[in-house]
Amino acid sequence: MRKYIIAGVLLWLPLAITIWVLLWVLGLLDGVFVGLLGMAKILAPDGADATIDRLAHLPGLSVIVMVVGLLLSGVFATNVLGQWAVRQWDRLMSHIPIVKSIYSSVKQVSDTLFSSNGNAFREAVLVQYPRAGSWTIAFVTGKPGGEVEHLLPGDHLSLYVPTTPNPTSGFFLIVPSSDVMPLAMSVDEALKYIISMGVVVPGTHPPLAAVPARNLAG
Structure with a gap:
């Protein structure tokens, strides 16, 4: 029963x-x-x-x-007129106290995630987390920039490690490119794998071990 x-x-x-x-x-x-x-x-x-x-x-x-x-x-x-209007709107919102902090933060994240020119969530990779020898699936969100880029020696990648079974929350990591193992599975397949807690296994793909990790965010 x-x-x-x-x-x-x-x-x-x-x-x-x-x-x-x-x-x-x-x-x-x-x-x-x-x-x-x-x-x-x-x-x-x-x-x-x-x-x-x-x-x-x-x-x-x-x-x-x-x-x-x-x-x-x-x-x-x-179009040209619309882009000018959007710039004026963004300039107006950036001068309103309190509102400008929320609006600019949300806009930066949304532009990064949904822009056709962005690199967010374009590749799925394997990374050791939360300790050495324990592996999890992460998504490349780009490379560190600004002050962080200058303080870190060598080539690094910015990663998002989603939680299971709710991938909308997770952890932001900056790791050396040499510590990242690229995956051939698509982002959709990786999300299904994470949400199902490993039950829904993606199809067989050729390994990407020969692909340098530093190219993932390029």
């Missing part, structure tokens, strides 16, 4: 978690959409409140509006 119950849990758990995540995303989008409609009610002329209230109850409209809004804002931000 215990075996059958576990088999049933394994069957329905992925679907249940998927539905839960989708509902959470939909709830977040609905909250933003309702907030925008609330602002619209303030700015709209008299008599438009009933129409706005009906829009708030249309199923799926919030998802469509938010996706279209993200698409249009992305198109705007990639």
